Amino acid sequence: MRRIILRLHLASKFRLARWPHKIKMKFAVYQTSQIGGRKYNQDRVAHAYTDDSLLLVLADGMGGHLHGEIAAQIAIHTFMQAFAQVAKPRVPEPEIFLREVTKQGHHAIMRYAQDNQLSGNPGTTCVAALVQDGMVNWAHAGDSRFYLLRDTAVAAVTHDHSVVQQWADWGIITHDEMKTHPDRNKITNCLGGTDDMFYVEASERVPVQPGDVLLLCSDGLWSPLLDKEMAAAWAESLPRALDKLVDTALLREQARADNTTAVVVRLGAGEEEHKTDMAMCMVLDYR
Secondary structure, three states, X not given: OOEEEEEEXXXXXXXXXXXXXXXXOEEEEXXXXXXXXOOOOOEEEEEEEOOOEEEEEEEEEEOHHHOHHHXXXXXXXXXXXXXXXXXXXXXXXXXXXXXXXHHHHHHHHHHHHHHOOOOOOOEEEEEEEEEEOOEEEEEEEOOOEEEEEEOOEEEEEOOOOEHHHHHHHOXXXXXXXXXXXXXXXXXXXXXXXXXXXXXXXXXXXXXXXXXXXXXXXXHHHHOOOOHHHXXXXXXXXXXXXXXXXXXXXXXXXXXXXXXXXXXXXXXXXOOOEOOOOOEEXXXXXXX
16 A cells, blocks of 8 residues: 655644644654455545644545445545645634535535435545644544544543444443444444534644644544553554554454554654645555
């Protein structure tokens, strides 16, 4: 699997140390995807950055014969195009950006289904995070997750839009039972779903600090793993740590393994400075 590098010329509360305002954002980043036990890989993942802003986005397509992978690809490219257009080099109003671009992806999928006269709409989950000015915002629809990992603990995580999450919220099942319940793959919200059921859940901005790890992943990764395993994995380099988590998830699920996809970032002064005079968009190639 290769990364495609696109050069685009287009116009909660935490107590922590203050991010050094005058120091350019530095980060390490790694993204990967494995097909698991499925016939097709319908997950898609990418990241993009300027000198002052970093965008992460992941989509998990659904509905095999309805081309869930196309829905996921549309969502990813909607974000890449929007970031390249507005990050000059910062994104104005990150929360609004994440909300509106997720909605744009949803409507683009609906148009694709209509233009191609599909018998139904392809769908995809989507989760995106934007780091800027020492803060992170995130937004999602579905059960792909964003994790903020700090000091080997989960500091923040998205709330799944799924049947089993609703049952856990109501006390019908436990959170541990969510991971093994036979209905765990039934979601209640996605891009490409009916308009009266689609919505975007977005966070307020949250401060980040050097050493924080930001992880976006499909349910193929988080479902077989414990939160404490995911939080404690990052003592090694990001590629080595993430590949170990992916291998563990696939091993536990065996032939039942779902597509398993993630993008992870570690922030900190000791990481690489990604200097660029234009928006850089890095989309994982699945060919």
